[in-house]
Structure formats: C-alpha cells, structure tokens
C-alpha cells in the first residue's frame with residue numbers, strides 16, 4: 479500500500495511541476511513577445527534567432543508553371559512536383575514521393591546525405607509524365623525546404639547554423655546548403671536550380687497564404703517545433719535599411735530554442751536535456767514536440783518503477799531512451815476501452831512490462847495526459863506571443879487608442895502543420911482550449927488555426943514559382 483502511495487506521489491509531483499495556469503501561460507506569452515523583440519534588435523540578442531528569410535512576397539494564387547520541391551527536416555524527406563495554372567485552386571495538382579532517411583545518413587557525411595537525396599530526386603524527375611510545357615532551355619526549378627536553423631544570404635542561399643532533431647553531420651555546419659544540393663544534383667546528372675531555400679514553417683506559411691491571404695504566421699509541431707510569421711521590415715532593427723517592395727518579410731523564429739523562467743520544467747526535462755546530444759539547446763522544443771513527449775513519459779514511468787514494485791519484473795526496455803515513441807503515448811492516452819486494453823498491450827509489447835494492474839494503467843494514462851496537456855498549452859501560449867507581437871491578440875497595444883471591447887479584431891489565420899497536431903486529437907483539443915482561455919472567447923473566435931497539408935513542401939514549390947528566374 480505504501481508503495482502505491484509513493485507512485486501516486488510521483489504523479490502528484492509531476493502534476494504540480496507541469497502546472498500551466500492561465501496566469502502562467504500569459505507570462506509565457508509576454509516572454510515570447512519580449513524575446514521576439516530582443517531577437518529582432520540584434521543578432522544574439524535572444525535565444526530566439528529571429529532569422530531573416532528574404533521571403534518578401536508570399537504566393538497569392540497567380541503563380542504559373544511546373545515546379546519541384548524537396549522537403550528535408552525530420553524523419554522523412556519528401557519530393558514533390560506541382561502544376562500551377564495561374565489561378566488559385568483549392569486543390570493543387572501534384573505528385574509526392576516520400577522516403578524515410580536511413581539513420582546512418584543522419585550522422586554520416588554531407589556528401590552521402592545529399593547524394594542519397596539527389597538520387598531519389600532524379601528518379602522522381604525522370605518519372606514525370608507530361609513535360610511538353612517545359613522548354614528545353616529552361617532548367618527545372620526547385621524549392622528546397624531545409625528545416626534546420628539557417629543563416630540566409632538570399633532567398634535561395636544560406637549556411638547551416640546547427641543541426642537539430644537527431645541530425646549531426648559535422649562537416650555541414652557553416653556550409654552553404656543550396657550549393658551542397660546543387661553539387662550533388664550535378665554529380666548525379668540532374669540539371670535543376672534551387673530557386674528558394676526555405677524553412678518548413680516558411681513553406682507552410684506560403685501555402686497557407688496561397689489559400690487564404692489572412693494567414694500571418696505558421697507553426698510546425700511534429701518531430702520538432704518551429705514558427706515563422708510576417709513582420710514589418712522596419713521592426714527588424716538588426717537589419718537597418720532592409721527594403722522590400724511589400725514592406726514586410728517573413729521571419730523564421732526558430733522558436734524551438736525559446737526559453738523563459740516561466741516555462742514549467744520538471745526533473746525529467748532536466749535529465750532528458752542532459753542526456754540529449756544538444757544540452758541547453760532547443761528547450762521549448764523539448765517541452766513540446768513529438769520527438770520528446772514519449773521520452774518524458776518514459777522517464778516518469780522509470781521513476782515510478784524505482785519507487786515501487788508494481789512494475790516488476792522490470793525489463794531493460796524501460797531504460798532505453800526513446801523506446802516509447804510519442805504516437806504510443808497518444809494511443810495510450812486515447813485508449814477509451816473500459817479495461818485500457820491498448821495501454822496493457824503497449825506496456826507489454828513495447829516496454830515488456832506484463833500484467834500491469836488496471837489502476838496502474840490508469841495512472842499511466844494520467845501521466846500521458848499531464849505531459850501532453852502541458853505541451854499543447856505551452857504551444858498555444860507561444861502562438862499568442864506571436865499574435866501579441868504583431869498586434870493581433872486583441873489587446874490593442876499596437877493599434878492603440880480604442881478599448882478592448884470596441885476594437886475590431888481582424889480575422890487572423892495561423893497555418894499549422896505537423897504530425898503531433900494533426901495526429902494527436904487530445905493535443906489538438908488542449909491547444910485550442912488554451913488559446914481560448916488566454917485570448918478570451920471574443921478574440922479567440924477571430925483566430926483560426928488552419929492545417930496546411932504537405933505545406934512545407936508544397937509551399938516551397940510555390941515560393942520557387944514566386945521567385946522563379948523565368949518571369
């Protein structure tokens with residue numbers, strides 16, 4: 479009995495240290511907006527890098543021609559071809575090819591990685607059907623979505639600042655990325671030009687904006703997490719004299735690296751961070767994204783098993799980092815069978831812990847709930863932080879003058895993408911609930927989260943079109 483109490487104690491302690499009251503979330507909102515300011519003021523002014531993208535025009539539907547995209551940034555890479563008719567269409571005709579990245583290529587050499595990608599791309603290009611509209615003197619153009627922090631020199635070139643999400647190819651850091659891909663394409667005999675080098679969140683924003691011009695920001699919550707938004711160039715203090723015809727530029731926040739003392743952090747998070755290949759880095763990402771949620775839950779279960787014998791006999795599986803993937807915690811969390819059969823199955827088959835009593839299975843569901851709810855609510859606070867920075871949170875701070883009640887809140891769309899949001903219903907529900915709590919219902923009803931599908935790739939193709947060298 480005492481041991482059961484100890485396990486319940488672990489849960490209680492977890493609940494307390496993961497607490498995200500609306501007051502706490504508002505502090506995170508403010509911290510996000512403050513850090514955005516700081517990151518725009520100077521390079522290195524904040525943990526938020528607030529990277530310039532040189533994307534100053536977002537697609538609006540008038541784009542025309544056949545374009546390619548390559549999307550590299552997570553567990554898979556995607557190649558895509560899209561045909562644009564010059565008028566906005568709700569369904570974009572396209573072909574996709576998707577492939578997992580072999581684990582060894584994520585930590586090998588850059589040549590090996592890019593040769594592998596260029597080969598797949600070439601195969602895909604050669605499978606294209608109707609090429610009648612491609613004139614012979616015209617190179618095919620590619621939007622390259624590269625979802626790691628990049629210091630951009632132009633819309634089509636940039637150097638890698640650092641790897642995230644389990645990638646670690648040391649010789650790539652500091653090198654120009656589009657050039658690496660173009661070299662590999664040349665080695666493979668593929669004549670194609672990188673017209674736009676973009677972050678996945680920027681691709682999502684481009685696709686969102688193509689469909690709905692009220693789209694002002696994009697958020698990715700998949701294996702990792704990031705966000706970008708449309709900023710006024712005169713607010714980008716660190717690049718004085720930056721001129722764009724639109725007066726705006728997309729800023730890639732690299733929000734995965736956001737940190738604030740207001741973020742609720744547990745011992746498990748601290749351990750996870752210390753054991754990670756990038757300690758003290760990507761702190762927000764480690765609280766929020768799909769790569770990590772499962773492992774936070776696993777660490778809590780490990781702790782519970784140390785406090786009691788209810789998980790005995792303990793298999794060595796439980797001590798293996800990342801063995802409990804986030805889709806598994808989603809499956810346990812969303813198990814609605816009365817006996818929690820799915821939880822039993824996952825504990826048995828994935829962690830090799832047999833015969834966990836029902837009341838313990840219930841406890842584990844609760845652990846999944848606490849960890850996921852915290853992630854979703856913090857993501858919501860991050861989104862409101864962006865809205866606050868651009869004066870779309872209804873507080874009237876920037877529009878000024880009028881009181882909250884008579885201020886007309888403009889329709890505001892945030893493009894959303896990523897498996898954690900689209901695949902995990904409870905995560906999505908908690909995120910929406912927190913948005914409403916933070917903003918209040920009156921304002922929240924004007925904020926629309928719209929899922930973009932394959933936007934990171936599709937948007938890159940659209941940006942290749944809007945930045946084509948064949949006007």
Ligand code: ADP
Nearest residue numbers: 552553700701768804805808896897898901902
């Ligand atoms: P990536 O971010 O790797 O490019 P996705 O956006 O599809 O690709 O996100 C995949 C990630 O989303 C997975 O690593 C996993 O963590 C999470 N995920 C996918 N499906 C689910 C699900 N059904 N429940 C919970 N998490 C999921």
